[in-house]
Amino acid sequence: MNLPQKFIDRMQKRLGTDFPAFLASYGKPPEKGLRVNTLKLSAEEFAARASFPLGESVPWEKNAFYIREEKPGADVDHFAGLYYLQEPSAMAVGELAAGCAKARVLDLCAAPGGKTTQLAAQMSGDGVLLSNEINYARAKVLAQNVERMGIPNCAVMSARPESLAARFPAYFDLILVDAPCSGEGMFKKEENAIPEWSEENVARCAARQREILEHAAAMLACGGRLIYSTCTFAEEEDEWQIAGFLAWHPEFSLLEEKKLYPHLVRGEGHYCALLERKSGGTLSKKPFSAIRNARAEHAFSAFWAECFGAPFAGTLHTLGDGRMFLVPAGMPELEGVSLLRLGVELGEWDGKFFKPAHALAMAYGKGAKRKVSFSRAAAEKYLRGETIEAVLPEGWCVVCAEGFPLGWGKCVRGVIKNHLPKGLRKIN
Numbered sequence: 001m002n003l004p005q006k007f008i009d010r011m012q013k014r015l016g017t018d019f020p021a022f023l024a025s026y027g028k029p030p031e032k033g034l035r036v037n038t039l040k041l042s043a044e045e046f047a048a049r050a051s052f053p054l055g056e057s058v059p060w061e062k063n064a065f066y067i068r069e070e071k072p073g074a075d076v077d078h079f080a081g082l083y084y085l086q087e088p089s090a091m092a093v094g095e096l097a098a099g100c101a102k103a104r105v106l107d108l109c110a111a112p113g114g115k116t117t118q119l120a121a122q123m124s125g126d127g128v129l130l131s132n133e134i135n136y137a138r139a140k141v142l143a144q145n146v147e148r149m150g151i152p153n154c155a156v157m158s159a160r161p162e163s164l165a166a167r168f169p170a171y172f173d174l175i176l177v178d179a180p181c182s183g184e185g186m187f188k189k190e191e192n193a194i195p196e197w198s199e200e201n202v203a204r205c206a207a208r209q210r211e212i213l214e215h216a217a218a219m220l221a222c223g224g225r226l227i228y229s230t231c232t233f234a235e236e237e238d239e240w241q242i243a244g245f246l247a248w249h250p251e252f253s254l255l256e257e258k259k260l261y262p263h264l265v266r267g268e269g270h271y272c273a274l275l276e277r278k279s280g281g282t283l284s285k286k287p288f289s290a291i292r293n294a295r296a297e298h299a300f301s302a303f304w305a306e307c308f309g310a311p312f313a314g315t316l317h318t319l320g321d322g323r324m325f326l327v328p329a330g331m332p333e334l335e336g337v338s339l340l341r342l343g344v345e346l347g348e349w350d351g352k353f354f355k356p357a358h359a360l361a362m363a364y365g366k367g368a369k370r371k372v373s374f375s376r377a378a379a380e381k382y383l384r385g386e387t388i389e390a391v392l393p394e395g396w397c398v399v400c401a402e403g404f405p406l407g408w409g410k411c412v413r414g415v416i417k418n419h420l421p422k423g424l425r426k427i428n
Contacts, residue, residue, distance in 0.1 A: 015261075033064050039150055039151065051077065058266075061095070066088060091114075092267075092270050093227055094115075094118045097227060098122070104173045109178050120153070132161075150362040157339055169219065170220065181205050220277045222280045228241070233271070239259075285332035288317075299349050300312070300346060300347070300354050303354045308367060316346070318349065326346055366403070371399070372392060372399060395411060397410070407420040
């Protein structure tokens with residue numbers, strides 16, 4: 001691997017006698033990891049059903065495994081949202097967020113969603129999770145991953161940190177800043193990170209990180225915790241960044257700091273720090289103002305009763321185009337924020353009929369009364385967009401792979417018509 005000479009010089013100076021082992025780690029293949037989505041099943045349950053070999057558990061994430069599978073994203077269980085593919089050392093952030101259930105949580109730089117989905121699993125559907133990505137195209141990928149994992153209590157936004165800081169002063173119990181960085185820990189995984197590296201870029205990243213941290217600090221409530229992380233080894237972006245922040249913010253204290261190097265752990269490298277705000281205010285926020293539509297809500301309630309066999313309870317939000325959302329309890333007012341997802345998208349009411357959304361199946365489909373479960377082979381057909389023969393009552397049903405939802409189908413004369421969104425279908 002053709003590493004930048006200035007990067008080599010910096011690391012040799014920093015690591016000293018450890019440098020040869022560090023450099024040798026670049027001759028090994030990158031480590032790959034899989035984190036089980038415990039919103040849907042336990043790590044033990046997944047291990048019992050996995051269709052490919054799992055390696056050892058990741059030491060700092062009890063619900064994750066090392067893997068060698070070449071195409072884990074093509075597996076049926078990945079489409080079902082049973083796991084998230086994530087570089088193992090990046091999972092180290094998760095243990096710093098322990099106890100975040102029932103909290104008000106912000107993931108400020110969230111795409112593509114690895115840490116958002118990890119936070120969501122720890123929250124177990126309680127509390128409110130706001131997941132933000134300033135780049136709208138990347139925010140769409142984030143929203144798709146939140147949907148696939150069936151996360152019910154998350155809003156996905158695309159906003160600048162300064163605009164959020166103005167809106168949410170002293171509000172959050174936990175904020176994660178997985179900061180944009182020079183990506184030195186990505187050299188093996190993404191070789192295009194190598195030509196983009198320079199000492200000038202390290203300095204630019206450090207300056208941008210300082211700005212983001214300032215905005216994050218403004219949004220943290222008294223007693224709240226701030227997690228800062230990067231996938232780089234540059235001290236300017238890691239230890240020095242946090243030291244400088246603490247010097248400017250005596251109301252914060254450092255609780256924990258760790259740096260994972262690829263020659264010391266099975267991972268590509270990560271830095272993370274846990275800070276706590278010792279003083280300052282705690283502000284409440286006006287609750288989300290849902291738009292109500294009695295006719296649409298009646299249509300959805302009838303659909304829910306038929307498909308799920310129980311009365312519906314929850315706050316519904318209906319847009320002018322007929323799209324309906326289930327608003328999580330405790331969601332703050334988000335008027336004026338660019339939203340890609342609010343809680344769970346339930347479906348669309350056209351003025352007469354209700355059509356369910358894919359997100360509804362992924363979040364709540366396992367509890368549906370009207371569902372059909374197929375083998376993996378039959379599920380592969382569904383994922384390719386094919387129809388499947390089945391003897392079922394006419395109407396909507398949740399299509400599952402060995403018990404876990406993949407999406408919606410509509411049974412018409414003994415055939416389940418495929419309603420999996422075309423953009424989510426398996427190509428081969």
